[in-house]
Amino acid sequence: MNTLWRLQHRLAPYLFVLPFVVLFLCFMLVPLCRSVVLALHKTSGPGAMQFVGLDNFEFVFQDDLFWRAVRNTLTYTVCFLSIQIPASLGLALLLNSRFVRGRDFFRYAFFSTHLVGNVFVAVLFMLLLAPRHGLINRVIGAVTPFGTELNWLGKPDLALPAVILAALWLSVGFGMIYFLAALQAVDQELYEAAQVDGAGAMSKFWHVTLPGIRPVLLFLLLVGMIGSFQLFELPYVLFQGPGPDNRALTVVMYLFQQGFETGDLGYASAIGWMLVLMVLAVSIAQIRLTRADRTD
Amino acid sequence: MESPALPRADPSSGHHQWLEPVWLVDNTPGLPPSPVNRIPLGKPVIVVIAIALITGITVLMQPRPQHADLEFWVFADSHAKTFRPILPSFEQHEGKSVRLSLIANRALSLRLFSMFLSKSMSREVPDAAEIEIGSVGRFFRPPPDQVGFLPLNDLLRTTGAREIADVSAPGLRGWNARLRGTTRIWTHDGTAWVENPARTQPDMWMDRIVASRFAPWTKAGVIFGVPHDVHPLTIAYREDLFREAGVDLAACATWIEFHAACLRFQQYWRGRGFPHRHAIELQEASPETLVLMLLQRGINAVDDSDRIHLADPKVAETVAFYAGLVAGPRKIGSEAAGGMGVFAKDVEAGNLCALLMPDWRVRYVREFAPGIAGKLRMMPLPRFDPGDPPTSTWGGTMVGIPRAARDPEASWRLIEHLYFSEEGLNARLTQTNILPPLMEQWTHPAFTEADPYFGGQKVFALYAELATQVPRRLVTPMTSISAQKLSVVLNRAVDQMRRRGGEGLEAACREWLVAEARDLENRMRHRRFDDGEEAP
C-alpha cells in the first residue's frame, strides 16, 4: 500500500493536469496546426482543397471588406471600453459609498443584466431599438429633442452605436462587481492618512483609490479588449448579418461568413490568423506598458 | 476570507479529524449542518450536477423519429400548413408514408449544405427540400455535375403532359395537349382546339410553368429546382389620398413621371400639415429595392456565366436615381418604422402612402392594416426604358430533390402532387394567395375575383397578367456579396445626395461601381478553383 500511496503522491499533480494537457493537444494544438495548413489552401467542399501558398494573406491585405471589419472592430473596442470601464467604476464608487442603503439589491440588479447572453440581448434589443415605436426611441423622444426617428438598425452611422448600447447594457454590471470588490479591499488607513494630509476627495481618488484598484482595472481592460476584438454574436443576431453598409461587420463575423457560410475554410483560417496577430499585438503592448509603469 | 481553525490531528484517536468538512468558511452563517453541506462541492454544483443527470437521461431517451418512406423539408409555417392536409391522399395513392418536417430556414439550408459536403451523411438526406432564394447561392458553388441537387431538366421535359378529355375542354391560346386515349396532339388557337399533326409532344411541365421562374434555380442551363411561386411586383397606393391631392398615380408610365407625381403629392400634403406624409416606402440603406429595379431593367449584378454587370452604365443611372428618391430635396421615399412587418401602422396613418407590393405581401397588409380596407389600389410598376417589363420580382422558393435521394421518381411524384395538382392549388389557397408558377392555374376564381380590400380591383388578375413578364432573376454564389457591394455604393450615393445634392452623382456612382466590380472580379478569381482537366 505504501508504495502505491507514494506512487500516487508523485504522479498526482501530473494526473491532475492531464485532462488539460490532453485536451490542449487534441483540441488546441492540432486544430492550430490544421489552421496553419488550411490558411495556405482554399477549400470548397469535400476533397476540394487546393494549395495556394500565401495567396490568402495577399488577398486579405487588399480585401476592403476585411479592413472594414477591422475598422468596425477597433472603433467598437475603443468606444465600448472608454465608456464601460469608467461607467462600471462610477457605479462601483456609488455603491461603495457608506451612505448607500439596499446595496445588496442594487448589486444584484446591476449584475443581473450580465446573465443574459449575447444572443438574447440582441433579440431583445432588435425590438427595443425599433424606430418610432421601440422603447428606446420613445424614451429618447420623451426626454430629448431628438425625436423618435433614430433608425438604429437601418442607418449605417447608427449601426455600431446600437451594438455598443446593447453591449453596455449587458456588461456594465460585470465590471462593477469587480471594481466594487477591489474598492472594498483598498486599505482604509491610506484614506485616513490622506485625510490627515489634507487631501480633497478628488486627490484621494487619484492617489489612493486608483492605485489601489490598478490590478483590477488593468485586468478588466485587458480582458475587455480581448473580448471586444472577438465580438460576433451581438451584431450578427442584431442585424442578421453585416448590417447596413457593412457597418456591423466584425472580424469574427467575417471569418464566420467566409468559413461557414461560403465554405472557404482556408480563407477563414487566414482571417483567423490576422485576428491572432491583432490581439497579440494589442495584448503584448498593454502588458508591456503596464509592466513598464509598475517598475517606477 | 478567514482562515479555518485547524483541527489538530489526534493520532491517538485514529480518527481523521481533518477530514471533517470545514464549516468555518461556509459563507452562509447560521446554516444548519445539512447533508448537502457535508459534500465538499457546495449547493450550486450539486444542483447543477443533478440537473445534468436528470436532463441527460431525458435527452438520451428521446425516441428516434419513426421511419417514413419519404422525408420532405420545409422552412415556412404557411407551407407546412398547406401541405399537411393533402399528404394523406398522396400516401394512400402511392402506398408510401411521408414525413413533413418544418425546420427554420437557416437551419435547413445549413444542414442540407453540410450533408451535401459530407459523403457519409448522404444516407440522411431528405427526399425533397424547399430552399429560399436568399439561401440557394451556396448550393451553386460546385460545378453543375457536383451540385447536391438532382438536375430536373429531363423530368420537367418528359412528365406532366397536358391532356384533354375531349375537344370541348377549356384552353388558352398556344396550349398543346394530347387527346386522352390517343397519341394525337391538338393545339388551341384561342377559340377552339385544332388537331396539330406537326407536333408529337404536348406541353410538358417545362412548358406549363412560367419560363422565367426557372432562372433563379438554374446553373449553366441545368435546372435544380421547381419554382414555388412567381412573385410579380406591383405598387399599392392610397388611392383616396392621391385622389385628394389631385395626382393620378396609375397614369405614370415611367419612373421619372412617378417621381414627379409623388413630389406633387407630398407638396400638397406638406402644405396641409402632414409633415411626415411620405409618398412611398423605400429602404434607404438596404439594396433590396435597388436590386428589384435593376432586375426590371434586365440587369443581374452577376449573371450565370459569372460575368459581372455592376459597371453597366444603367446601374449607375439607377443608383443615382434611387438615391434621389430616398434622400435629398426631391425625396419621396421613407422607411417604415421598424421593419418586420410593422409598416402597416404607417400605412394606416398615412405616413407611407404607397408600397411595393409583391403577391406575398398582400396578406400582411390585409391582416395588419384593416383600417384602410377599400382605400388601396394597385398599379403595375412604372418603367425606366420603353422595353422594360412593368413589373419585377421579389423573393422566391424552390423545391429540389437531393441527388442522393433514395427514390427520385417518388420524390418527383410528391412534388407534382403538392405543387401542381388541383388539390395542391386548393390547399395553397387556404393559406395564401400566392400565384402558382403553373400558368393554367391562374384562371382559378380565387385569382380572378374582385378584391374589396382594393376597392373591387381584381388585383390577382393583374398579378397574373404581369406574371409572364417577370424578369429573370439569376442566383449565384456571388449574388449576396454583389448585393453588399451595391449597398456600399448606394450608401455613398445617399450620403453625397444629402450633402451636395445630385450634381455629378451619376458619374460618381459609375466610378464607385467600376471599383466595386473590379473588387468583385478579384474575389471571384480568388475563390475560383483551377478547374480543368487537371482538377483534383
Place this chain on the structure above:
Amino acid sequence: MSVSRKTSGPASLLLHAALVLVSLMLLTPFLWLICATFKSQADMFDSVFLPWGHLDRLTTANLRVLFTREPFARWLLNSLFLASASTAIVVLLSSLGGFALAKYQFRGKPVLMLIMLATMLVPHQVLLPGMYEIMFQIRWIDTYWAILVPGAVSVFGMFLFKQAMQAVPDELLQAGRVDGCTEFGLWWNVALPIVRPMVGAFTLLSFTGTWNSFLWPQIVLQTEAKYHLPIGLANMIGLPEYETQLGVLMAGTLCSVLPVMLLFFALQKDFIAGLTSGAVKG
C-alpha cells in the same frame, strides 16, 4: 462599519437617485420583455408596456405557439443538459488542475503556465476551421461530444482556482498526507470545501457561458432537434417573406433568460462572494 458621519441629506438623496436611475435603465428592458410576451402582434408597438385600455387583449397565445409550433421545449431541455453537464465537468476538472498548480511543484510547471497564458491570449476563433475539420473526420459533427469535450477544461477556471486554492493551508494538506490520504482525497476533502465560494462563482460563470454560447454550437449542431436555446431562438427570426411573430420571439427570449436568472437569485451569495474573493488579486 467605520464611523459614519451623519448622512448629509442632499448628497445621500442624489446618490440614491443616481442609483435608482441606473437601476431603471438596466431593469426596464426586462419589464418590457415580460409585457411583450403577453402582447399580440398588433399591440406590440402600439403601447409602450401594456395596452392599458384593453387589458383583455393580453394573451398567452405566444407561449402556446412557442411550445407547440417550435420545438422550444426540446431546446430548453438541451440547454439545461448542455449547460449543466458541461459545468459539472469543467468545475471538477478545472479545480483539479488549479489545485495542482497551486499546491504542487512539478516538472514542466512553468512551461504549462506559459502555455495556459498563451491560450488565454490567442483568440479561439482561429481554431474554428481546424476544429471543424477534426470534428468532421471523427464524426462528431452534430453531436454533443463536440461541445462537451473540447470545453471540458477551462484555462480561465484553472487560473481562478489556482488563485483561490493558494489560501488552502499547507499544514492541513500535510496533516492529511500524514494520515494517509491520497492527493485526490486532499483535493476533494480539504481544498474544495475551503474554496467553496469560488466553486460556486465559477459554476455560475460556466453555466451562463455554456447556456449563452452561440458560435461553436451553431457551427457544429445541424439537426434542429439538437439545438439549444440561443441557436433555436436566433433561427426563429424569419425572412421578410415569412413573417416573424414578435410576441413568440419575445416569449422565447423570456423563457431563455429566466432559468439563469433563477439560478442566480437562488445562489447569489455564494457567487458574488466567490467571484470577488478570487479575482481581487488581479
